[in-house]
Amino acid sequence: MRTLTVGVVAHVDAGKTSLTERILHEAGVLDRPGSVDAGDTRTDSLELERRRGITIRSAVASFEWHDTLVNLVDTPGHSDFVAEVERSLAVLDAAVLVVSAVEGVQAQTLVLMRALQRLGLPTLLFVNKLDRAGADPDRVLAQVGERLTAEAVPLGAADAPGSPHAAYLAFAASDGEQADLREGTRAARVQPVVFGSAITGAGVPALLDALTDLVAEENGPALATEDDALEAPAGTVFKLDRSPSGTRLTYVRLRRGTLRVRDRLALAGREPERVTGVEVFGPDGLQRASQVEAGRIAVLRGPTTARVGDRFGPHGQGTRDVELGRPSLETVVDPVDPRQRGRLFTALTELAEQDPLIDLRLDDGRGEVAVSLYGEVQKEVIATFLEEDHGVAATFRPTTPICVERVRAVAAAHQLIDVSPNPFLATVGLRVEPAEVGHGIELGLEVELGSMPPAFFAAVREGAGLTLGEAVHGWAVPDCRVVVTHSGYYPRQSAMHAGFDKKMSSTAADFRSLARLVLAEALARAGTVVCVPVHRFELEVPQDLVGVVLAELPHHRAVPHTTRVPDRSLGAAAVLSGDVPAGEVHGLAQRLPHLTRGEGVLTTVLDHHAPITGPPPERSRARPDPFAQVRDWTRVKRAWPAD
Template sequence: MARKLQNLRNIGIIAHIDAGKTTVTERMLFLSGAKHRVGKVDSGNTTTDDDPEEQNRGITIYSACVTFDWKDIHVNLLDTPGHVDFTAEVERSLRVLDGAVVVFSAREGVEAQSETVWRQADRYAVPRFAFINKLDREGADFRRVLDEIKNRLGANPVPIQMPVGQGPSHVNDPFRGTVDLIKMRMATFSDEGKSMKETPIPDELLEDAQLAREEMLEAIYDLSDEVAELAMTGEEIPNDLIRKALREGTLARKIQPVVCGSALHGIGVQGVLDGVKYYLPTPLDRPPVEGVNPRKEDKTEVRKPDAKEPFSALVFKILPAKTGDLYWIRIYSGKLSGNSRVYCPGKDKKENVAQLWQIHATRKERDGQLDSIGPGEIVGVIGPRFAVTGDTLCDQKAPILLESIDFPETVIEMAIEPDSTAERDKLSDTLELLKRQDPTFRATENEETGQTLIAGMGELHLEVIKNRLLRDFNLKVKVHKPRVSYRESISGEKTVTRECNRLHDGQQIFGQVTLKMEPDEKVEAGVKVLNRLPPDSMPPEFVQTVKDEIQARGQGGGSIGSFPLAKIRVTLIGAEANEFSTPMAFAIAAGEAFEEALRDCNPILLEPIMKVSITTPEEYYGDFVGDLAMRRAQIVNTDTHMGVTQIIANAPLSELLSYSGVMRSLSQGRAGCSMEPLDYEEAPPEIAKRFKM
């Protein structure tokens, strides 16, 4: 199956939780004809939220892929979660997408996770436009949200539509349609949005529409000399030229077009679909993908989105199944056929590609098996065995290793215990399956206690995992309360020299190293190892042995509570070798030097700090501030709008366990809260004392 690349769009829908992403996706499927009935989140019958946990909670947990046609374009769309506990789903989706639609609630505006997903899109240089949703809600304010997008996200939003009215039907001027500032026509909608009627702009709205159009044009004068020249001479600017300038500005990430509507009532979603067509990139609009040659790591390889190029693709998600795992891949170059062989350079393994499938939601699409697929596509593959999320698949004759996907470290863990030996084996297999599916999920077994520790991004993440173990896999296990995942670091620095000069199996071995250990705030996890030896002062294999030994020691725990190490830098500054030197001698010397330095550098306990965003009716503001103060929180910012206050604070995770219940109690169930990992900071001495051996 080959499509014209200029007609292909790989896009994602990203936003804060409850901004309306899944509802927007449902409307897009309905309007495109891919679906004959609009599913509703509250009813649990949406296409992309097909997991029982998603349907019960009314939220998206797993990214889902749907495909459909709109006018002359074909869209591969990924609907992503809004809850921060499942941010890895957003991370891996943005890694492989070409463009994104960012959804904002017209009532809540820019929220905590809005900032997170915007930063993620910045990191992957993803062009995007915005959809301001829920303009039919009480308290909706189109202009305020525009200002927040500009000021809080550092963006350059350019409205290409304006709303006709705002708020629900009982207000004086309810939301009832949109004005297209390019065509200068008013649009009203019926039949759940399927029918759109365009009429001249009413006289009472014309002046506001003309001012809004002029603002739009001023924003693109710098993007197009042709538009600016026509404006200066007073000539009419063709609509196609305006769209061309907006597209060029969007692809260069200089602007973000803004459309508006209410997805629940089908108002304005056609504008979103047209925005995908006109403003978001095709695979041809994105830079050629770059990687390294795994056989010559200093050589950069480039792949263009061309069927004649060698095949290259990235695995960005795996759905485990007893009949064969389904690997979601983005093809960057070349063609892929069923019953073929590819190469996984990250594992140095050949992989089988038994079947290719069109993906529908989180399943293989019925009658969607493909014979072959070309560049720019997102497709499901059955057959690989060794690749994991973030791995490259490529042509063995022209290998390339693409940049992988980095995921955040876990901050919370929970102990589980199987009821029997048989259950332990079953649990082990199940956890391995879940780790393949979710790269932010960790599981380790404590052989002394028999407990298994599972770690995740938050309480909700672990609760979803727990429910799957009990419900989907029918495991008989005891589940303990969640606990904080601490880290250990150092507050001092020290230089240590250790020597290995001994007999080993009757043979004299020798090696001496000098290490400098010091704190490093930039090292999020583990230990960073640097080599500062003069060139050619020691054989490379001995240097590598020292680095490997330090890295291995860094994977172990510290001396306070055997928690993982973080924020530590070790530099190899001296070494001595002679005719008796062996790799083993240098490994022993490096290990002893590392352990001595770690003991003497004032070990400290680090605790995870969360960025907390609380939205509460104004009358409960004082209660929340007082409660946060008792939880060692620092208030960063507060903002009140129409009787609703948003509180941004940084607080230790240990003080926020089960906070959702406290929040409901403080506000009589009327407040909302989200939190995301911010950093690790030194814990108070009284907390460190609990863990000292």
């Protein structure tokens, strides 16, 4: 039996979770499909998900179809939870992109399709809600061809769309045509299309047939053989959770080998940790097991340092690096009861384990805790988790954009060992240079690699990274080149009849602290420009209200670049696209229902950062400020930053 891991992705309210429920029912896992409205779906297991009718956390269910074990991953549709989608895409063999036969191609549909195409992930399209009034599969198929992919291939036709009797009629295909379609689907050159309804079940068996026939036959590993047992296990961590008792649960997709209870697992190259328990997803749900084989999804107990995205074992085939965009907003979280500040931080730390892009920041000086966000809905969800799961009522300060700093020019600074005012037993010289967007942080050397111990070079790198994380105005520098121009140290020395004396010998702390200060001086000389996050927006509005919406955009500093108005006879919405500052997205979203009779749909994604006009905003620092220190080196002591 072969295995196939499939993700179901869609714009919010396209019927993604309803399709997941119907698939599980058709496969015999559920006696009846659950309902989002009734709050009894299998994959939306969180009470908050059921109450709000949205998917917040990815969920896994498994079933068998045509001699294939299928792992089905249900993902969120709301753009505020795009990070959860991102984590799921990294472990998929294929995806089903759900499109509504009524609303058609929507803004988040475009974002997801671009990601799937960029990853080269085999994708099938399911045009849902065929039974709904207003369903128009021909119009939607035309939109798919125009906006998503020119290689969409219908596998059948819709019968009686827009009525309760709507059905799907599969085309007959010759062996030759089927072979070509299979090859194109696996190579992600062709996207097969099935029409149907998650509510009535129309087209769902045909969708499952297409997945197993076109993707799974040779794609995805078979269940373990005797040879696999000898191969080192390799896989990816894609989700973290905690049991009701607080035990950390690590969700992994195993791609190679066999992983057993009591095996030691080295996650991302860290020290190996023992696996003390394994639970494997199967048709009967999550079951305890002694081992997990290649192709399966399992929950591990034991590892305590696991992080989302960690890989283990030999890397290579089957691994994907996915990023749909980092959060562009942040807020400070305060407990309603100041006495619960410690509990608040503990609870947010647990949430940050499950979603590392929350990027928890603790300002030790002010005692403030800040988190990163995709949007206001995510803020509401975090508040609910804090109160209901951890008993902490919290308030959120106004959301602000997460800016970055970009280096303006080339500049350098250095301090020599035993030369005033340098109090550290270290010589460090650094030059900072601008770098193009996306370059990342690069550390170069103009000194001999053997000029000092590797641990001291590592300390310089660490210190430089700390300064770049909170630069001149407190924001991070994402792209630049730092070059080590000077180095020197005192070797380990001992007083007579005594052991190591750090008063006479250089330490890693000397280099870490001095690198922070020297780079701060170089950055201050080079200067930085603060840049604000700018989102690319896509705005669907009724065609008769395009003028009204265009008049509103300047009030939110939004700049439209294109306006696409389809054939009026098709009744499709007009689509506006352009740029809007991240800090203005929420305000625009709040105005949209009033302007568009509630019919407007806005989706945004972080696109770039633009230089700010006016005084640069300052971000409070979570760490001691090296820029304040280097204004007067005579105040710097070797104990900095501890003092």
